[in-house]
Amino acid sequence: MKDCIFCKIANKEIPSKIIYEDDTIVVFQDIEPQAPVHVLIIPKQHISSLNDIDEDKAGIISHIFTQIPDLAKELGVHESGYRVVVNCGADGGQSVGHLHYHLLGGRSLTWPPG
Numbered sequence: 001m002k003d004c005i006f007c008k009i010a011n012k013e014i015p016s017k018i019i020y021e022d023d024t025i026v027v028f029q030d031i032e033p034q035a036p037v038h039v040l041i042i043p044k045q046h047i048s049s050l051n052d053i054d055e056d057k058a059g060i061i062s063h064i065f066t067q068i069p070d071l072a073k074e075l076g077v078h079e080s081g082y083r084v085v086v087n088c089g090a091d092g093g094q095s096v097g098h099l100h101y102h103l104l105g106g107r108s109l110t111w112p113p114g
Contacts, residue, residue, distance in 0.1 A: 036106030
């Protein structure tokens with residue numbers, strides 16, 4: 001998508017602190033981290049939201065989730081624990097119209113906070 005900020009990051013049109021990349025995904029630091037470890041995992045292919053996942057895109061989603069444990073190890077949160085979050089739609093808190101997963105860790109993420 002021409003105006004999608006995450007597509008621009010994936011295409012290296014906008015600089016970002018990329019920590020991992022392969023043919024399918026890009027992982028980069030969140031610019032407004034909510035935890036000591038907070039990265040975004042995005043597919044390079046533009047997928048607007050969870051609502052746009054179908055059988056043709058299932059391999060991309062599977063790839064993302066098979067990479068998450070390795071990313072958590074690399075980021076030093078594999079043993080202590082981490083959270084993976086995806087928001088869908090405006091009411092679900094999705095702020096960018098490109099599917100993305102938040103990987104957060106590095107502190108207690110108990111719910112509810114307090």
